Amino acid sequence: MARTGNKNIQAKLVLLGDMGTGKTSLVLRFVTGKFLEYQESTIGAAFFTQVLSLNEATIKFDIWDTAGQERYHSLAPMYYRGAAAAVVVYDITSMESFVRAKKWVQELQRQANPTLIMFLAGNKADLEEKRKVGFEEGEQYAKENGLVFLETSAKTAQNVNELFYEIGKKLAKASPSRPTGIKLHSRSQQNSRRMFCCS
Numbered sequence: 001m002a003r004t005g006n007k008n009i010q011a012k013l014v015l016l017g018d019m020g021t022g023k024t025s026l027v028l029r030f031v032t033g034k035f036l037e038y039q040e041s042t043i044g045a046a047f048f049t050q051v052l053s054l055n056e057a058t059i060k061f062d063i064w065d066t067a068g069q070e071r072y073h074s075l076a077p078m079y080y081r082g083a084a085a086a087v088v089v090y091d092i093t094s095m096e097s098f099v100r101a102k103k104w105v106q107e108l109q110r111q112a113n114p115t116l117i118m119f120l121a122g123n124k125a126d127l128e129e130k131r132k133v134g135f136e137e138g139e140q141y142a143k144e145n146g147l148v149f150l151e152t153s154a155k156t157a158q159n160v161n162e163l164f165y166e167i168g169k170k171l172a173k174a175s176p177s178r179p180t181g182i183k184l185h186s187r188s189q190q191n192s193r194r195m196f197c198c199s
């Protein structure tokens with residue numbers, strides 16, 4: 001099988017969403033594999049890194065987990081500016097958090113990098129009995145706005161790795177091939193031209 005070589009990608013990823021929706025918990029589940037029942041509220045923002053190896057690329061994530069409390073809202077552009085991907089998180093047991101998530105999506109559509117890859121995560125999917133936002137509601141909104149949608153649970157780990165894998169795959173697809181691949185291609189073109197001209 002022909003291999004063009006694995007890409008190495010460093011990507012800034014930002015998580016946005018209402019307070020208490022589980023942003024920190026999702027990141028911690030991905031980075032440490034653990035879940036805390038009493039996760040403290042984030043102040044300002046928290047930074048994490050994680051490396052993800054896919055067949056097509058190795059992705060080093062620089063993850064900015066922003067604070068959901070309203071008083072930190074004005075800091076958000078510092079974190080989403082220059083980001084390659086964003087995850088907007090809501091809590092399926094809170095309609096208010098879904099409304100807030102839509103506001104985040106609008107803000108990103110207006111102000112973030114136009115190539116930003118956006119994901120919508122309906123978190124706390126383990127709390128089915130307290131559900132206020134239907135799966136179809138989240139899915140429909142995501143479809144209309146070109147977002148990738150998943151329902152997740154940081155508590156049970158449902159769809160958490162899948163979320164980050166999907167982000168990685170999209171980033172790998174969007175990222176240009178390594179320069180060595182391009183050089184090889186152009187050299188072979190030059191060679192064939194030379195052969196044509198001089199033979």
Ligand SMILES: Nc1nc2c(ncn2[C@@H]2O[C@H](COP(=O)(O)OP(=O)(O)OP(=O)(O)O)[C@@H](O)[C@H]2O)c(=O)[nH]1
Pocket residue numbers: 017018019020021022023024025026036037038039040041042043066067068069123124125126127152153154155156
């Ligand atoms: N049942 C359940 N609880 C969760 C889940 N994710 C997070 N939690 C709980 O929800 C609370 C808030 O989680 P955080 O991860 O701190 O939420 P956050 O969005 O980072 O909050 P801020 O830092 O205030 O913006 C914590 O008590 C978590 O244990 C989940 O998937 N299921």
